[in-house]
Amino acid sequence: DGGITQSPKYLFRKEGQNVTLSCEQNLNHDAMYWYRQDPGQGLRLIYYSQIVNDFQKGDIAEGYSVSREKKESFPLTVTSAQKNPTAFYLCASSISAGWYNEQFFGPGTRLTVL
């Protein structure tokens, strides 16, 4: 069953902690993306990766970090430098960053700062 999985579904962070959100896909897609969604807002791009071992900052990368060591995995770390991390985080992938690039999304992780 092909798709994108995100874990955990809910995550709670204390002030000053780093947390890592998992995103895995078995679609054999080259490109992967992380978005943040706040209530009443559109999705905003945090980071994206077009290929293994390569990634680019999006519009709101400050306070976040990523890695892309494997094609199927694109974990997002929310660091203590991110001052307002409470949000819904969505991971996405597309077959490539090129011509046919319909984007597919995972189910999301809701992060709450205590």
Add this chain to the structure above:
Amino acid sequence: KQEVTQIPAALSVPEGENLVLNCSFTDSAIYNLQWFRQDPGKGLTSLLLIQSSQREQTSGRLNASLDKSSGRSTLYIAASQPGDSATYLCAVRPEAGTALIFGKGTTLSVSS
């Protein structure tokens, strides 16, 4: 900078009605446009993808049109059903290899 706007922010209709959701974008030089559906607390489901060279795409009761020159796209939903209740998001890709830029969505409620 490309901006995407969706109006109205919310829409309520009775079951069976045909309806149109609107999406506008400020820069007509786009690579493609994608419509998504999002149920509360869930991820996004891709509905339709329109390449810049296309005028429309259809899937079942859904039809999406694209007019690049005017910076507009519409999503037409025929014979609406309560199960269509969700938030509908429009997103444009400025160039190949770039990520999507999203509107804030239209929340649709279909009453039985």
